Amino acid sequence: MVSPANAGDAGVAEDLIDDLVGDDATDGAAPEDTNGPTVYGDAAYGAGGFLDHLANNDIDSRCKTQPPAPRPGGLFTKDRFTIDLDDDTVTCPNDVTVTIRRDRDGDGTAYFSDVCSTCPLRAQCTNAAGGRTISVGRYEQRLADARAQQTDPDWLADYRATRPKVERKLGHMMRRRHGGRRARVRGKRKVDADFNLLAAAHNLARLTVLGLRSTTTGWMAITP
Numbered sequence: 001m002v003s004p005a006n007a008g009d010a011g012v013a014e015d016l017i018d019d020l021v022g023d024d025a026t027d028g029a030a031p032e033d034t035n036g037p038t039v040y041g042d043a044a045y046g047a048g049g050f051l052d053h054l055a056n057n058d059i060d061s062r063c064k065t066q067p068p069a070p071r072p073g074g075l076f077t078k079d080r081f082t083i084d085l086d087d088d089t090v091t092c093p094n095d096v097t098v099t100i101r102r103d104r105d106g107d108g109t110a111y112f113s114d115v116c117s118t119c120p121l122r123a124q125c126t127n128a129a130g131g132r133t134i135s136v137g138r139y140e141q142r143l144a145d146a147r148a149q150q151t152d153p154d155w156l157a158d159y160r161a162t163r164p165k166v167e168r169k170l171g172h173m174m175r176r177r178h179g180g181r182r183a184r185v186r187g188k189r190k191v192d193a194d195f196n197l198l199a200a201a202h203n204l205a206r207l208t209v210l211g212l213r214s215t216t217t218g219w220m221a222i223t224p
Helices: 009-016 048-056 113-118 140-149 153-174 188-209
Strands: 038-041 060-063 082-084 089-091 097-102 108-111 133-136 212-215 218-221
16 A cells, blocks of 8 residues: 555554454354454554554554663663553652643653652653653553563564565565666556556566466466
């Protein structure tokens, strides 16, 4: 799916998996098959909104979620704070607990404000005159669950074995022979049509390498 060059990958992610969502998602699966669909993606697809969309549609996520970003000067990162979503509070490394203030969309911020001025850990935590703040998004639990899940060795092994296969296919399209690195036309609709033709040609070339041939009984992959 083609999107504007200034848009992130995850902006079209929900549209890409429309066929996995809804009552028809399991049509054609064997009755004994209890495993639902799985979506693989790099950190561009590990945003809270997309993870929430997957979970709400019973789709297993193999999308990498980045840890909290490091802070300049080696200051305490967000994962040094204890976030209690049941009580809607945040506790800092000095065991001070404050309430999360939520906006109408469900996003919130924990303000430590004046307590930072006398905190013995201030130099390790913040340089802000107004004290440390911690942002707690509406999808905080989804992100926390995803980070915990991807520490499982089985999850990591499956991710590392599967996602690179997709990256290799994208790499093939980007090579000069296939011309996928730059758009050859202007306008999103034209670029979309051009890349669909490119992908179709690439698939046909790949099927030929795999030995796909027309036989009297139909198409068949004939390997040496």
